[in-house]
Amino acid sequence: MRFSLLFISITLLALCVRCSHNQETPATVEHPSFVNIAPILYKNCTPCHRPGESGPFSLLTYSDAKKNAKKIKFVTQSRYMPPWPADVNYTHFIGERRLSDEDIAMIKSWVDGGCEQGDVSKTPQAPTYYTGSFFGKPDTVIRMARAVPIRGNGTDHFYLIKMPMELAHDTFVRYFEFVPDKRKLAHHINGHLVNYVDSKKKNVHDGIPYTLDEYKDYKEVFQKMGVLHDDGSFPTLTPNTVYYLPGYAPPLYPDGIGGYRMNKKSAILMKSIHYGPSPVDVTDSSVVNVFFGPKPKRLIQETQLGTFGVSKIEPELILQPNQIQTFHTQATLNTDISVLSVNPHMHLLGKSFLAYAITPQQDTIRLVRIPKWDFRWQYYYTFEHPVKIPAGSTVYAFATFDNTDKNPFNPFHPPRVVTQGEGVRSMQTTEEMFQFIFSYLPYQKGDELMDLSGNAAKHP
Ligand code: HEC
Incomplete structure (x- = not known):
């Protein structure tokens, strides 16, 4: 029940998004106004760009959007926002935030056209959020x-x-x-x-x-x-x-x-x-x-490969200055599992990441690919349905690090040798880690059909 208010506002919003799309396909809106832009912002931006959340400014109102219009155009053109580092051409996850090419074009034409407000009575209401949580009022x-x-x-x-x-x-x-x-x-x-x-x-x-x-x-x-x-x-x-x-x-x-x-x-x-x-x-x-919540019926387990994990990194994680290097780690499963979420983890020198499993029959099960690593977006990516990995499969993870001057996040200029530290200190931002974490259930028949997106509607 505690989600019901949020739920209604999201459902209404979803309906609005749909009805505005039905009336006019976005590509055909010649002179878009805020009437057309608001649904895009409310779906893709305001969960973070609102008071109390991580976005550096709010985008709830017309004047908020107008004030930041140039920046909005820039970050959507470059696909820097909304942040979604996982490659959608590799695997899909719940809550995927990615603007369509039409959305991006429409934002551009709105900004270039002078940020018209349009008919206020046709502009959807800004969603109402609970300040202090991403999800709504906590218990x-x-x-x-x-x-x-x-x-x-x-x-x-x-x-x-x-x-x-x-x-x-x-x-x-x-x-x-x-x-x-x-x-x-x-x-x-x-x-x-x-x-x-x-x-x-x-x-x-x-x-x-x-x-x-x-x-x-x-x-x-x-x-x-x-x-x-x-x-x-x-x-x-x-x-x-x-x-x-x-x-x-x-x-x-x-x-x-x-x-x-x-x-x-x-x-x-x-x-x-x-x-x-x-x-x-x-x-x-x-x-x-x-x-x-209710009493758990099945307990989630978690495994991590790489730093502090069950498998060793090869070669040893020593990042030489002025080099781009790839490391790998792997582990073989002795029982069938249903993977729910995956979490690649590196620090500032991360460049790209790839994880998949190979079954004993040599089939590849794709897990996650991050073509352009960004330290600021370390999601736990959850699959729409649990992904079964059978016993005897090997899970592989590959991490590429960029320890050159060209990496804008490199904390050292000139670059230095960077390694994993020891104990708690290895978590220092200036030291590196390579981890692939996944959460799973011991496999049960029918897990592949379980809909993990059931609760995604509660995700703003
Ligand atoms: C998951 C949360 C999240 C979502 C969703 C999100 N943002 Fe952001 N946004 C941030 C955070 C955090 C920053 C500041 C850090 C940074 O610049 O990377 C930021 C930065 C920005 C900036 C740059 C500000 C500056 O001055 O450099 C703009 C512009 C922006 N967001 C617009 C948008 C738009 C437009 C959308 C939707 C299409 C959006 N964001 C979706 C969290 C988010």
């Missing part, structure tokens, strides 16, 4: 006990943060959404769900709320942060429940697929929350939105 919000200080000393910062929560009773969570406060600094977040046994934890708020992540032995620091039970025993910890990278939003799966049990007394333990360098002193008060 509850977990906040930091105290804002985290980030010193403006130009270096990376790694923190451990405990965000405690006390609910009325035990429940199930469909997904967690990390909402960064200082978006430009939030580099990556990996949060674990801590579930306490009620009788073993008097006060979930005890201990220090955060500390720099610089420990080898976590037991002592967990004690200080009140992460442990009162008797010193470990509560249950579910890793990787809250995840974030620039551009990331949690994938939504059908009812019963995935999800978490969350006890009455619980906490999110942000382990290695990583803030990039800041030029000035600031504080961060990011939050975690919680969306409740």
Whole structure:
């Protein structure tokens, strides 16, 4: 029910988009006005370009669009926006955001024609969004006990943060959404769900709320942060429940697929929350939105190849200066799986990425191709239907890195040797990673028919 309002506005919007297309094929609109442009913006841009979201300005109104018209023309012509790094000629995913050639031409002719407003009564209403979430109103919000200080000393910062929560009773969570406060600094977040046994934890708020992540032995620091039970025993910890990278939003799966049990007394333990360098002193008060759901029937599993993963990178990930190099990694499956989502991961020197599987019969199963890597858009790409990879298949991933001066994101001029660091430090933006992460279910008959886009309508 909590999605119903959002749902209606999206359905109406979809209808509007369709009816305006029925009346006139976009290619035939000679003098497009905002009446024709608004549906394109509302479908492809405003989920991010609105107050509180990642886009640097809002595009909800005519005057917003007019003010940014030249830039809009530029970024749509170049297909820089909407961001969708995956190659749509290789594989399709849910929520694919890609303008048609007609849409792009129409935006150009609208801007070149002086950004006419047109008949206001025919302009579709701007969608209404919930500020503070990509998805709508969360069931509850977990906040930091105290804002985290980030010193403006130009270096990376790694923190451990405990965000405690006390609910009325035990429940199930469909997904967690990390909402960064200082978006430009939030580099990556990996949060674990801590579930306490009620009788073993008097006060979930005890201990220090955060500390720099610089420990080898976590037991002592967990004690200080009140992460442990009162008797010193470990509560249950579910890793990787809250995840974030620039551009990331949690994938939504059908009812019963995935999800978490969350006890009455619980906490999110942000382990290695990583803030990039800041030029000035600031504080961060990011939050975690919680969306409740039904009891999970099937649990999602995740595997990663490459850095920290189950397979080794060949050759070793050492990026020589002034070179473009390709590395690969591979792993063979011993059981049938149904792949739901894929997530290629590299840092600033990434150039392109490719992953597929080869079955024992030598058939190729395409997974994902990123022709032009962009560090800012690290999506978890979800397939429309689970992709079955049979036992005995080998999953291959190839990553190409550009460590030349021509790479505009190269942090070093002149270029230097760049490698994987060690432990948490390897996540520094200036060090590299090559990971291919995929989430899957153990295969069950009929999985290929499961519609994973069922919840996509909830995706704005
Ligand atoms: C997934 C979120 C997202 C979507 C969807 C999206 N944008 Fe953006 N947009 C951003 C973010 C974040 C930035 C700032 C970072 C950057 O420039 O890469 C940005 C930057 C821009 C800029 C450049 C601003 C500048 O001054 O450099 C323009 C123009 C723009 N977007 C227009 C659009 C238009 C038009 C659409 C739809 C056709 C769109 N965006 C869709 C998130 C999004």
